[in-house]
Amino acid sequence: MADKTTHFGFKQVDWEEKQRRVAGVFDSVADKYDVMNDLMSLGIHRLWKRFAVEQSGARPGQSILDLAGGTGDLAARLSRIVGPEGRVVIGDINASMLNNGRERLLDQGIAGNLCFVQANAESLPFPDSSFDCITMAFGLRNVTDKQKALDSMFQILKPGGRVLVLEFSKPVAPGLKSIYDLYSFKVLPLMGRVIAGDEESYRYLAESIRMHPDQDTLKSMMERAGFEDCDYFNLCGGIVALHRGFRF
Structure with missing residues (x-):
């Protein structure tokens, strides 16, 4: 596969090489990731994530995997829903993001039903049919083989x-593009340079969005x-989309 x-x-x-380069980007931005998310989206990313949690159908006692879970935004909400009888596994390929998320959630007193696993989405290290729900927020576009990651998610979903x-x-609202x-x-690379001291990483993030499947x-x-009844919800005119699928 070298060529x-x-x-x-x-x-x-x-x-x-892509995996190594992506790791470098997130090692660089990990400490400023939360601040930049709020600034880049004017805080709207919190509403997007809240909507994703609402669509998760999470219930007390369930097992949920939050992939690319880094800073723990989704996991914090999901852990409260599944309660002490449930569990939320935060999986992320990047150790820096995972460590930041762990420290943040411990500071918030959220830890009892959480565990953290460094994992590659293309080959998830869990038994078949392990989870009631799998979430992945703003991580799939950074995966080298996206189809392989989706296949792996299907395998471990109950x-x-x-x-x-x-x-x-891809924006769908007229004039938005x-x-x-x-x-x-x-604007985004400039914010990256001024606030995070890293223009190139935020230029990559903008480019990676354009290369992601519509x-x-x-x-x-x-x-x-293998997912069935697949659909998606366009948010903010298609700037963000929430895709949903089921395993029957």
Whole structure:
């Protein structure tokens, strides 16, 4: 596979190199990730995540996997729903993000039903049919082999369970694309440089959004993995989409 290439933002890199480069990005931004999320989205990312939790169907006693769970935003909400009889596993490939999330949730006194696992979404280290629900917020676009990750999620989801993928997507509202492009490629890197001291990582984040599959393509990929009744919800004019699928 050494001669196989994939995209890292707008650049083409060796297939196996992308994971290392993405790790470098998140090692760099981990300490400022929460602050930048609030600034970049004007706090709206919290509403997107709240909507994802509402669509999760989480109930007391369930087991939930939050992939790319890094800072623990979804996990904190989900842990309160599943309660002491349930569990929420936070999985993230990046140790820096995982450590930041662990410290943040411990500071909030949220720990009893949480556990943290460093895991690659393409080959999840859990038995088949382990989870009632799998969530992944703003992480799939950074995975090298997205189809393989969706296949792996399907394998470890219980029959009757659901998967939720919250991700930046393609604007569908009239006139929104040009404004969004201006913000992404001019304002966002500038904010990265001034606030996080890292312009290049935030330029990559903007580029990675453009390279991510659009709404219908991702829906088809989920169906290919085996998920049924797949649908999606466009949020903020399609800047973000929440995809949902079930295993029956």
